[in-house]
Amino acid sequence: MEAYKEEAATLEKQLLILREQGKLEEVAQTARRLFDIAQLHQDTYYSAAALYFQAFYEFSVGNYKACLQSCFNSEEISEKNEYLKILAYVHNLQGIVYSDLGDFLTSLHYFLKAYYLTIDHPEFEYHYAIINNLGTLFHEIDCEEKGIEYFIRAFQERRKLHMKFELNDGIILTNILMVYMKLNRAAEAAPWYEVFLKYFSENKHIVLEENRIMLRIFELWHRKHISELKQCLYDFLEIAAKSSDYKNTVRNYMDCIQICISLKLKDQAYLLFRNLEKMEAHHPDSINSARLADIKVELAMQFCSREELYLHLLEAYRLNRKAREQEKRNNLQSILNKMDLENALYEQHIILQRNEELLRSNKLDPFTEVLNKTAFRTHVLDVIRDKNKNEKGAFFILDIDNFKMINDTCGHLVGDQVIVEVAANLQNNLREDDLVGRIGGDEFCIYLQHIKQIDDIEKNAQRIIDNIRTMQLTGYHRHLTVSMGICIVDAEKDFEDIFMKADHALYEAKANGRDQFVVYKNDYFSQIMQKKEKRKDRHEVTVNDILPKVFEMLNVFDKQDELLAQTMKFICRAMNVKNIFLLRFENDSYSMGRVYIYDLEKNYACKHVHIQTDPVYLKSFDERHLYYQNQINNEEIQYLNEYERYHIQATLQHQILYDHQVIGIIGMNDRRIHEWNEDELSLIRNLSYAFATYLIAIE
Incomplete structure (x- = not known):
């Protein structure tokens, strides 16, 4: 943890x-310190927390405007960053403030936001506080039955959390008791009072002491014990002067004054009123002034002449008009704050939406809107890493059969549409958690998760083939078929190995006639090497031995020089020839190129050497794009002029074509004189197809 975070967490x-503890000045100082640290380090969490505590301080000293502004600032940060616990604190405080301002609907709005937020997050252990404040709200609008219901629920919520008894329990209990006693329902209050005495009889906290006196006042009021009641009122005045809970004390003053009015205790009523005036003087506010004026009218109605009552009524009217104007300003400020917050949240939503679109565009193939090659690889690696040991996965490589013919006969627009519709068909017929990616051209990859039985893989493969065969395509009126190679993923973690195995299976599917799938079932590579070790004559090595591995080695995601060296070394050893070369032309006149040579005798590879070539050289190739000699003069070999001339007696070469254009040449040379057989001619032709894909992929 960074050093500043340790200090911030402590604060x-x-x-x-x-x-x-109600130590307001210390709250203000510590909140300012926390805010300064948060601003210095641009820490949004501690900024939001500090603003909440500043708002709490402003509320406690009666500065409601500053309180609401700090609440708004904290709310904005918390909403953007999902600091939900701070947000619950802020909404609760906003509910309390608007209740004090007499805007009970707005108060309820914020209480309910905090209510449902804390229901969703019981780990905050704050739901009881919201329930208690809802009880207070109903109590203030004289809905006492509803108030008691919520106070009891708040107490039960704390017990359900197995919280130890502390100040909050005492306050909730006194709330319950005071409502019962105010309604003269002492019998219902009795069991709650026993709980209160059991846990809080020795607790001297000022709020509890004040509420304890109020309970006695209610009791004496109902019993009409006037002399004892007067003494209790003086006790209340003494403790109220020390109170830190402004809202609780104001409510208690109001109740005491109403009791005095009902019992016609003029001196005590005016004494209480004057003390309340002094208290409210520290919280100057039009709404508070109007509230005092209303009380003064009630006092005048009971204890003053008509003339005095008339003057009090005029004063109350003036102050109430002023209070209504302030309420309008408060409501306006609330509306503006809400509009600012909603605007900020909307702007954040737009930014997040754009970020999601950007992230999505970086992961998707723009042509088909399935995963692109890189994103598919990343997702598959994540899935394989997190796979349950008891589950299998299935890696598919899918290739559209005879796609080049579709392009040649129907045009590239139709070919493009075929690719798009195949991608859509795959997406629509796979499960949500299966992965589809396009790895280039008409090739797609699929990864199926959560496979329990091998039969499920084969059923899914056949279903995919059948679905594509029955597709109705625009501009192409034949049945479209695909070939698929499948590698079952069990304990295997290496992506490249999985890909090569699936690619070998795809080659077999195509070699077996296309429109089918093949599941990779053995370690083909080791079998090839074992066969090679047993053979002495290169003519015993067949095309079927060499070609599948070459396709597997070249058709991987990362086209690296190391991979090319391994592939050419494998061909050279399998055929037992002096060298093998790959030439890639770099201009349309075929006069410049790069050549890659592997020499078996020297066990050495020359990588991507720039050479000049003679365009006449291409005229040596026949209509099959082949050039081969069994016994030639060294001077006739013109494809290399920057390296020593080899004493070559035989050469076999094939042009590499892509989209009917020659892009390179693959060839092998030997010192021995011999006839090239049909298997070898077939091999070089198929090698040209493999290396065509390779050369296009590395451009």
């Missing part, structure tokens, strides 16, 4: 304790 814990 946050201190603020939670200071908030419970």
Whole structure:
């Protein structure tokens, strides 16, 4: 953890304790310190936390405007970054503030936001506080039955969490007791009072002491014990002067004044009123002034002459008009804050949406909207890494049969449409968690997850082939077929090995007549090497021995020089020739190129050497794009002029074509004189197809 985060975390814990203790000035100082640290290090979490505690301080000292502004700032940061616990604290505080301002609907709106947020996140252990404040809200609008219901639920919520008894339990219990006592329902209050005495009889916290006195006041009021009641009122005035819970104390003052009015205790009523005025003087506010004016009218109605009552009524009217104007300003500010917040959230939504689109475009093949080659590889590696040991996966390589013929006979637009419709068919007929990717041209890869039985793989493969065969294609009126190679993924983790095995299976599917799938079932590579070791004459090595491995070695994702060297070394050893070369032309006149040579005798590879070539050289190739000699003069070999001339007696070469254009030459040379057989001519022709794909892929 960074050093500043340790300090910030310590400050946050201190603020939670200071908030419970009601040490307001220390809350303000510590919150400012936390905010400065957060700003210095651009830490959004601790910025949001510090703003919440600043808002709490402003609320506690009656500065509601500053409180709401800090709440808005904290809310904006928390919404953007999903700091949900801070957001619950902020919404709860906003509900309390708007309740004090008399805007009960807005208050309920914020309480409910906090309510459902804390339901979804019981780990916050804060749901009880919201329930308690909903009880207070109903209590303030004189809906006492609903208030008691929520107070009891708040207490039960804390017990359900097995929290130890502490101040919050005491406050909730006194809330329950005061409503019952105010309604003169002492019998229902009795069991709650026993719980209170059991756990809080020795607790001297000011809020609990104040509420304990209020319970006694309610009891004496109902019993009409006036002398004892007066003494309790003086006790209340003494403790209220020390209170840190402004809202609780104001509510208690109001109840005491109403009790005095009902019992016609004029002196005590005015004494309480004057003390309430002094208290409200520290929280100057039009709404508070109007509330005091209303109380003064009630006092005048009970204790003053008509003339005095008239003057109080005029004053109350003036102050209430002023209070309504302030309420309008508060409502306007609330609307503007809400609009600012919603605008900020909308802008954030647009940014996130653009980021998602950008991320999506970087992962998808723009032509087919399936995963591109890189993204497919990454996703498959992730799935293989996280795969359950008891589950299998299936890696498919799918190739559209005779796709070149479709392009040649129907045109490239139809060919493009075929690729798009095949991609859509694959996406629509696979499960959501299966992966589809396009790895180039008309080749696709599929990865099926959560395979329990091998039969499931074959059923899925046949279903894919059947679905594509029955497709109705625009501009192409024949049945479209595909060939597939499949590698079953069990314990295998190496992507390149999985790919090569699936690619070998694809080659077999095509060699067997296309329109089918083949599942890779053995370690073909080791079999080839074992056969090679047993043979002495190169003519015993067949095309079927060499060609599948060459396709497997070249058709991998990463076309690297090391891979090319291994492939050419394998061909050279299998055929037992002096060298093998791959020439790639670099201009349309065929006068410049790069050549890659592997020499068996020297066990040495020359990589991508620039050479000049004689265009007349291409005229030596027949209509099959072949050039081969059994006994030639060294001077006739013109394809290499920057290296020593080899004493070559036989050569076999084939032009490499792509889209009917010659792009290179693959050839092998030997010192011995001999006849090239049909298998070898077939091999060189098929090698030209393999290396055509390779040369295009590395451009």
